[in-house]
Amino acid sequence: MIKTIPLAMLMSLSVLSGCTHQLAIKNMDMYQNVSLNSLRQPTSLGIKADVKTAEGKKFVKAVADSLGKYNVHATTAIMNGHGDVDAIATITVNSEYKGSGWNFLINWPGFLIFTPAWHGYNYEINHDFMVLITDGNTGEKINSFAVPVSLDIRHASFNRTWTEIGWLEFGIIPLIGGFVFINYDDNVTPIAHEKAAPIIADYIAQEIVENLIAVAGGKKAKSIASEQASTPPPLASASKTE
Numbered sequence: 001m002i003k004t005i006p007l008a009m010l011m012s013l014s015v016l017s018g019c020t021h022q023l024a025i026k027n028m029d030m031y032q033n034v035s036l037n038s039l040r041q042p043t044s045l046g047i048k049a050d051v052k053t054a055e056g057k058k059f060v061k062a063v064a065d066s067l068g069k070y071n072v073h074a075t076t077a078i079m080n081g082h083g084d085v086d087a088i089a090t091i092t093v094n095s096e097y098k099g100s101g102w103n104f105l106i107n108w109p110g111f112l113i114f115t116p117a118w119h120g121y122n123y124e125i126n127h128d129f130m131v132l133i134t135d136g137n138t139g140e141k142i143n144s145f146a147v148p149v150s151l152d153i154r155h156a157s158f159n160r161t162w163t164e165i166g167w168l169e170f171g172i173i174p175l176i177g178g179f180v181f182i183n184y185d186d187n188v189t190p191i192a193h194e195k196a197a198p199i200i201a202d203y204i205a206q207e208i209v210e211n212l213i214a215v216a217g218g219k220k221a222k223s224i225a226s227e228q229a230s231t232p233p234p235l236a237s238a239s240k241t242e
Contacts, residue, residue: 020117020156020157020158021116021117021118021119021120021121021154021155021156021157022155023120023153023154023155023188023191023192023195024120024153024154024155025151025152025153025192025195025196026152026153026154027150027151027152028151028195028196028199031149031196031199031200031203032199032203033202033203033206035206036070036206037070037206037209037210037213038069038070038071038209039070039071039072039209039212039213039216040071040216041071041216042071042072042073043071043072043073043086043087043212044072044073044075044084044085044086044087044136045067045072045073045074045075045085045086045087045088045089045208045212046074046075046076046078046084046085046087046088046089046136047060047063047064047074047075047076047078047088047089047091048076048078048088048089048090048091049076049090049091049093050090050091050092050093051091051092051093052093052094053093053095055093055095055189055190055193056093056095058193058197059091059093059127059129059193059197059200059201060091060093061076062197062198062200062201063091063201063204063205063208064076065201066198066201066202066204066205067205067208067209069202069205070205070206070209072205072208072209072212074089084136085136086136087133087134087135087136087142087212087215088133088134088135088136088139089131089132089133089208090131090132090133090134091129091130091131091204092128092129092130092131092132093127093128093129094127094128094130095125095126095127095128096125096126097123097124097125097126097184097186097188097189098123098124098125098126098184099121099122099123099181099182099183099184099185100121100122100123100124100182101182102122103121103122103178103181103182104178104179104181104182105178106119106120106121106122106178106181107121107174107177107178107181108174108175108177108178109174111174116156117156119154120154120155120156121154121155121156121181121185122152122153122154123153123154123155123184123185123188123192124150124151124152124153125150125151125153125188125189125192125196126148126149126150126151127148127149127150127151127200128146128147128148128149129146129147129148129149129204130144130145130146130147131144131145131146131147131204131207131208131211132144133208133211133212133215142211142215143211143214143215145207145211147203147204147207149200151192151196153188153192155185155188155191155192157185157187
C-alpha cells in the first residue's frame with residue numbers, strides 16, 4: 001500500500017520554508033563614523049574591561065582592534081602599575097535586551113498575511129558604554145565619556161515562525177505564541193553582535209581617539225604657555241637722548 005503525504009503536511013512545509021526574516025538593524029547608520037581622525041604621533045593605550053557578559057568582552061576586544069587603524073597601539077597586557085603605556089582606557093559595558101508588545105500582533109493575527117516573514121519580530125538591544133581615560137604615568141583622570149547605543153532590530157527564525165501552522169487549524173497556536181513572543185529571543189544576541197560589533201567598536205574607537213587628540217592639543221598649548229611665561233620679556237629700547 002502506497003502511503004500518501006497529507007495535504008496539511010505539505011501546506012505546513014510550504015509555510016515554514018518561507019517564513020524567516022534575516023536579521024536587520026534599522027538604525028545602524030546612526031553609528032557609522034562620518035569623520036576619521038588619527039593621532040599624529042603613535043600612542044600606546046592600555047585597555048581595561050569592566051564587563052559582565054561575553055558580548056561585552058567581545059566589544060572591548062573589537063574596540064582595541066579598531067584603535068590600531070588610528071595610530072594607537074592598544075593592548076590589554078598592562079601591568080598593575082603605571083608607566084608602561086601613555087594612557088589607560090577602562091571600558092564599561094552594560095547591556096539590556098528587550099522584546100516588544102508588537103510581536104503579539106505580528107504573530108496573531110499577523111500570521112494570516114505572513115507578517116513575521118516580511119516584517120520580522122521587533123527587538124531592541126541597548127548597550128551603555130562608559131569610557132574612563134587615565135594618565136599612564138600618574139593614574140590621574142584625563143577624561144570620561146558615555147556612548148549610549150540603542151539598536152532597532154527585526155528578525156524571525158524557525159524557532160518562532162513555526163507557529164504559523166495556525167493556518168491549518170483555528171489560529172490557537174499563533175495566538176498563544178504571540179503572548180510568548182512578546183519576550184526577547186536570546187537567539188538574536190549572537191547574530192546581532194556579529195553584525196553590529198565592528199561598526200559600534202569603530203565608533204567608540206573614534207570617540208577615544210578624539211579625546212586623546214584633545215588631550216594632546218591641551219598639553220601642547222599648556223607647554224607653549226609655560227614656555228612663554230618663563231621667557232623674559234625683551235628689554236625696552238633705551239630712550240633716545242636729545
